[in-house]
Amino acid sequence: MRTHFCGLIDESMIGQTVTLCGWADVARDLGGLCFIDLRDHEGIVQVVAEPSAGTAGNAEVIATAAKVGYEDCLRITGTVRRRESVNTRIRTGQVEVVATEIDVLNKAEPLPFHAHENPGEDIRLEYRYLDLRTPEMQRRMRTRTRLVQSLRRWLDARGFQDIETPILTKATPEGARDFLVPARMHPGEFYALPQSPQLFKQILMMAGFDRYYQIARCFRDEALRADRQLEFTQLDIEFAWVEERDVQDTVEAMVREVFREVIDVELGEFPRMTYAEAMRRYGSDKPDLRIEMELVDIADLVKACEFKVFTDWANHEDGRVVALRAPGAASLSRKQIDELGAHAAKYGAKGVAWMKVEDPGKGREGINSPIAKFLDDATLTAIVDATGAQAGDLLLFGAATHSVASDFMGALRLKLGRDLGLVQEGWKPLWVTDFPMFEWDEEASRYVALHHPFTAPAVDDVEDLKANARTAVSRGYDMVLNGNEIGGGSIRIHRSSMQSAVFELLGIGAEEAQAKFGFLLDALKYGAPPHGGIAFGIDRIAALMAGTESIRDVIPFPKTTGGQCLMTGAPSPIADEQLAEVHVAVRPKA
Structure with missing residues (x-):
């Protein structure tokens, strides 16, 4: 249907006939001479509809061009020539295409907003397909794509295995509420969507896979803000037979290489700072050192x-x-x-x-x-x-x-x-280490895990941990960049006795632990190796690379802060017949 992309037309093609497809970004009728800025995902090129040299020919092309409106979907054939007036603001500014044929593939009705306006986020999200057409959103999404490609190349080249873990899984407490899915074939029982692949990746280490990664979709039913969504994407990495520096040095090299490749930024070395020092000096466990x-x-x-x-x-x-x-x-x-x-x-x-x-x-x-x-x-x-x-x-x-x-x-x-x-301008990365193992929840009168219940304590003795739980330090670590936590990980508990002790300190009794985590406790009994890992927020890193403060700007179809998809209208009521199939009844709203 097309021979070239609009944004890739250049001086090497002068004299060639090309066929382009795209949207009319700007259309100008100067009375017998028409200009169309044709846009696709690669960029914009100027198209000219003009009389044939020395004649009144090409009248049909000019007539069609004169009727082109904003965001009309077009297919244009023409010849590439050098522009008389160069446009240095666009990549194709040295050339233009003289149209010999213009097909209007789909006429656009008046749009709710113009691509060059800022209509407000609600309108942008309601008409997301139009928002995503804009050059800025195209740029952001391409940055995200390059990020994921670069991460995969780096990990694949170093022997990490890309292994998928289940989306329908068991509800387990990891700090946020689970999204629950009724099991039609098991009345009254539910699956949960994963908050992370945490337990599965640990079990993969116990199963002998040594180095794992996954670009994983995760789901957490929690309050939203600029850097959080109900569903998000993270790069999950796990290693067997490692200590903290083994993990940190490996992924630090990865992050430096990816930033260099994707946005041509040198991050340099990463200083290390304990949690206690970060809180004392900056009042934050993710300090912005700029x-x-x-x-x-x-x-x-x-x-x-x-x-x-x-x-x-x-x-x-x-x-x-x-x-x-x-x-x-x-x-x-x-x-x-x-x-x-x-x-x-x-x-x-x-x-x-x-x-x-x-x-x-x-x-x-x-x-x-x-x-x-x-x-x-x-x-x-x-x-x-x-x-x-x-x-x-x-x-x-x-x-x-x-x-x-x-x-x-x-x-x-x-x-x-x-x-x-x-x-300050630039990039300031660091590692924050030695997090507290627990926080005391006054309301619940019990400890809660600062990272998650599977993080190993710095002490290797169960009785020592129990006696000094309030001051215990974990083997957790976060990677921070410009005041954003972009990755968090830890060395994991690899002994069943220690995992049971941590559950006990968190108020999870033996019976509850067996019901919720029996498979993990059993797996830890059969020669589980020392292991650890980290998870990186793809959305957060992409936002930093794209130069935007909200991860909604690098997610194709995000939710609002109220958890809604304005484009599709989700969430929405479900018919009684469909609820009956999954054995669910809905209580009336209070």
């Missing part, structure tokens, strides 16, 4: 001050009092500072104190702050010295439990970094 601001602990400086919020938390067993220096931000208005407080409140803050350092050399007289009256001169000077504050800087303070203060001050650090233009 922002140089760091949190400074000042609890020791304010334990005896008269500001009760500080003293209470400074003397609390699990308290943290922390300061953040925002360079040059003393010019912010009171309204802008209040807006920062409102932002921090989203992350658990009950208030954010502040201090403008107008002239540190003047002591108290150089400080503008509503809390200065509660701090003596020595304390004010110590805080300024500890934070390295200079004239014109703004200091923000947080006081709460260690985790809450870290969370909201870390969020403020990111917001200020962006608002003040302090985010």
Whole structure:
């Protein structure tokens, strides 16, 4: 139907006859001379419909071109020639195609939005097929395709086996809610869609496959945001006979090579940072190192001050009092500072104190702050010295439990970094290691796994783990890039006794563990090798490579933040007859 792609026409084809197919991106009728910018997935080329040289010929082609409208679907045959006026903005800007035949394959009705407009995300998602036609979305999706191709080539060349694992599987707790599928042939029983292939890839290591990978579809029924979807794609990798550095060094080399190949970026080396250090310095387990601001602990400086919020938390067993220096931000208005407080409140803050350092050399007289009256001169000077504050800087303070203060001050650090233009250009990768094994859930009065229940603890002794569960460190690790966790993994538990002990600490009794994970516990008894792995978020990496903040921009048919597909109308009600076939009854809405 066509001989060439629109976006690949170049000077080497001058004088050739070509047949192109695509959409009319722009159509201009200049009265006997018509121009059409014809677009396909490779790009745009200018088509000219003009009278034949020295005659009034080609009238039918000109008449057809004059009626072409935006997004009409066309097939055009013509001759390539050099353009008189070069267009440097497009790849084909040196040439044009002189049309000898124009077929309108499908006339487009008036569109709900123009490709060169920004109609809002809801409209884009409702008419996703039109949105995907736009050059920007085509570019993003091609970046994603190149990413996946590059990953596959790298892994295939190094002996990893691409093995598919089940989509219909058993419901297991991995941190998020499962999507459940009723089993028609087993009334009252359900499959679950996998949150990840975690248990299957571990069992593949026990089965002797040594090196596995899969581009896996995963499903989690959880709240959505810019970097999360109900269904997503991850690169799953698992190794047998490995320790942490074996996994990390291998995939680090892979990621460097893939970024070099796909977007011509050199990532360089990856520094390593423990979870404890990341939280202390940046208030985040996925710190964006492009922002140089760091949190400074000042609890020791304010334990005896008269500001009760500080003293209470400074003397609390699990308290943290922390300061953040925002360079040059003393010019912010009171309204802008209040807006920062409102932002921090989203992350658990009950208030954010502040201090403008107008002239540190003047002591108290150089400080503008509503809390200065509660701090003596020595304390004010110590805080300024500890934070390295200079004239014109703004200091923000947080006081709460260690985790809450870290969370909201870390969020403020990111917001200020962006608002003040302090985010450096380039790429800043790192490994975050030595995560806590457990978190204590006050509401449930039990431990929960920080990564997942199959992560190995740093200690190899069951009794040691039980005695020191609150402070236990795991063998988990995350790869972080520009403040985004792009990969997370761990060395796995490979002994049945340790796995049972972890289940017990998580409040999963022996009977429940056998019912939910009996197959895993059994497999661990028969010579399971040490093994570990990692999973990378394909959507997140593609978004970073494409230069967009939302993974919805690199997923062909994403859901909204409300979990809906605006194009198809999913989710939707199911007829009673179809529900009866799978033995399901729906309760009326409350």
